[in-house]
Amino acid sequence: MARLKNDTLIVVTDSEKALFLRNLTDHENPNFDVKDVDEEENPSDIEQSANRPGRMPDTGHGQRSALDDTDWHELQKERFAKDLAERLYKEAHAGKFERLVIVASPQVLGVLRDEMHKEVADRVVAEVPKTLTNHPVNEIEKLVKAELDAA
Template sequence: MTELKQGTWIVVADSEKALFLRNLTDHENPNLDVFDEEEQDNPSDRAQSANRPGRMSDGGPGQRSALDDTDWHELAKDRFAADLAEKLYDEAHKGHFDKLVIVASPQVLGVLREEMHKEVADKVIAEVPKTLTNHPVREIEKLVKKELDAT
């Protein structure tokens, strides 16, 4: 069983928002305090795209194919997770936390794993593949404790 010791950081993230919480008590009765929050303004892809998708010649007479336009909305989501990994590295390097629990949507968790520095990865005691960013802190406490009790 993985335990939420006092001082453990819990990062709850999705692709546009991250909550940074610290456990003020122990595992039996966790009391998570939100001490930082990051949010990305990420309009829909349609709002970010400049033009309609381009077309290119297929080589045959009169044949043209549409090109996929860059999905700026998805790129911004991936960039947010990469930026989060960098912030965690900065905080770990400064010695601000010893233990870390990451609660994130599976997609964000995947990007974080790829981007995370070894110094941060060594401090991760648990990963919870859930999207809890819009849940109240009391519910996050219960859900994270339940997930950790199951491991």
């Protein structure tokens, strides 16, 4: 069972926002301090698309098929997770944390795992597959402690 220790870094993220929290106490009475917030605007795909989807000639006479357009909104979500993985690598390399708890939606967690450098992965003590970025910090403390106790 993973336990929160003093100075553990807790990253609470979704695909548009990341909270960087530091535990100032122990597992029994966690006290998270907000160290940084990284937030990115990610408008809907319609707002980001410049054109309507393209069309190409089909096999039949006068027939044309629509092409799927790039989903810019989804692409930006993946980029955000990749950028977060890179930031965590730089901070781990600089010795800014020894223990890491990641709280993220399952989709973001999957991208982070794929992009995470070994130096970061070795410091992960727990993963919580939940989206908690819009919760107040005191609620995040309770929910993370409960998840770790149940694991």
